[in-house]
Amino acid sequence: MPNQNPSIDQMFSALADPTRRAVVQALSQGPATVSQLAAPFAMALPSFTQHLGVLEEAGLITSRRQGRARLCVLNGPALRDAEDWLAAHRRQWEARLDRLEAHLETLKPAAPEKEPSDD
């Protein structure tokens, strides 16, 4: 089974860290500068900007210079790619449960008010 989407590796890997998820959460409310994003964290700025770099390489955020600051923006559609991957497999799993349930239903003895079948 080849890796059909190598960038989804980076996306899930980027999301596997609480600081980076908090950045995604903050940016879901709207664009913010690096210093605005860094403010809630007791973390040296170079470590924090490394986290932003991971998010940017994974395609989850973009950033651009705005005057003397750097403005970060969430890439909503990329978030949707990861969501879609999960939803597709969760739905397959649910569909199988439904089929299993329907199959078990056919194995139940016939209800008393129904005519018993010949076989």
Added chain:
Amino acid sequence: MPNQNPSIDQMFSALADPTRRAVVQALSQGPATVSQLAAPFAMALPSFTQHLGVLEEAGLITSRRQGRARLCVLNGPALRDAEDWLAAHRRQWEARLDRLEAHLETLKPAAPEKEPSDD
């Protein structure tokens, strides 16, 4: 911003690997034994079972002995947890875009057929 859900770290981290995602994909079709799951991979069994261990620790799969084999089962609701996290933030991002769009609409000059407002 504290880490509200430490296990989501493990979940996203587990999903950041193509072999492990392929296992999730295979198990979304129904339970399978370790050797059935390992068959498509050109990988030593100990490496493969390590991947299963990561998925199991993340709560994405469970496994149990079945005779001489070990049967793996996908934990669909856990998949949903990760999906919900992504969906919540994607929706927030979309809602903000909608508000922005509505705000931009209010900045447009009044349409010619409408009465101009007093203020």
